[in-house]
Amino acid sequence: MAITFSVELPCKPNVKVFIEQNYGQPVRFNKDKTLMALIRTLLERNDSRLNWRPINRSIFSDKVTFYISEYDFRQYGGSLSHQAIMDLNRLFDSRAKALMRSWCYAQYAFGKSKFQSIRAFQDKFGFTEDVWSFETIKKDCQRNNVFANEAKKLMENEFHKIIVAQLSRFRDINNPSHTTQ
Template sequence: MKKKDRFVCWIWVAPFVKQYLLTNFKVYDPDWSELVNISQDKSLDVMFRSRLVKPSNRYDKRISQGGNYKYRNCKVALEITKSDFYHHGWSLSPTDESALANAMEIRCRTILLTYLSVAYMVKPNLSICIQQFYDTFHFDESTWPSDSIRRIWNRDTTIDKNALKSGIEEKINKIILVQLFKNGTISQSGKEIYENNSI
């Protein structure tokens, strides 16, 4: 699809993926409010362009019969080059579109679980951690419902919470000892003794 001098490929994504793309890759253009350019992210760009160049129709029938993809109800425009537009077209097969959307969902879930795992160690209240996640990464209840986040957290979190907590405490103890030593509050030998006790 062409508009002015921009060439794009529209794809269906989940609301949280659309928000992620707009936050990280938005192209500011007065005529395109939902235009993103993922060329700066090499892994996503290679995945997208390879699917544009060499399409697959392996799961088209299954996807067209409904599947579990109704939550992908937002469209986003991925900018493509003029050369890609004329040589390979401007659309992905349902199989390729689904695979690309799935890869971006995995990326978003990785961000979510990484943030929540650390935030939960500092403040073990999942509701507060989710709100902090919203504030930090520009999501909200409409783009990524907290019920969905809780399901992902309960299903996919694999981090050993006790090991992470002990690792964080160890690092905090080292920082405190270094600061106390720099301030002259404890001596070098005292610092070494304290470090041996705290590790």
């Protein structure tokens, strides 16, 4: 049986939930080759000069323990610098926010209200109010124009095109793009 070594990653509560949902419990990044290459690079460049900025424990209040192989441990090391911890948190936070924005955007485009879109995201992905609050998600969505009316109009136009194309295919309606004058 292969020996594994654990590495601790202080993180935000929403980042912890995101990591555990996507990489399992216990956390293993081995299947994501690109991420594993990044982690090896961050383990390798563990330099005391990168520890000038301390980890704010009030922000990074949770911890995730992930496992690396014996080879990775011997080749790259088993601890992360403060800068590497912040880099990984930034990466996973941006992935979680991209998921949140795209989910809320799609729900809103399909006719749900802002409130329903955010609650559906929280319920579907397990982000409770104490992990990732409704207000925080709402502010981020507003800041990034997730609930913009242009998005809804764009989706309505696309739906209209699809419906018209389908109906014209069955000869229920004339497709305006195929009519000749």
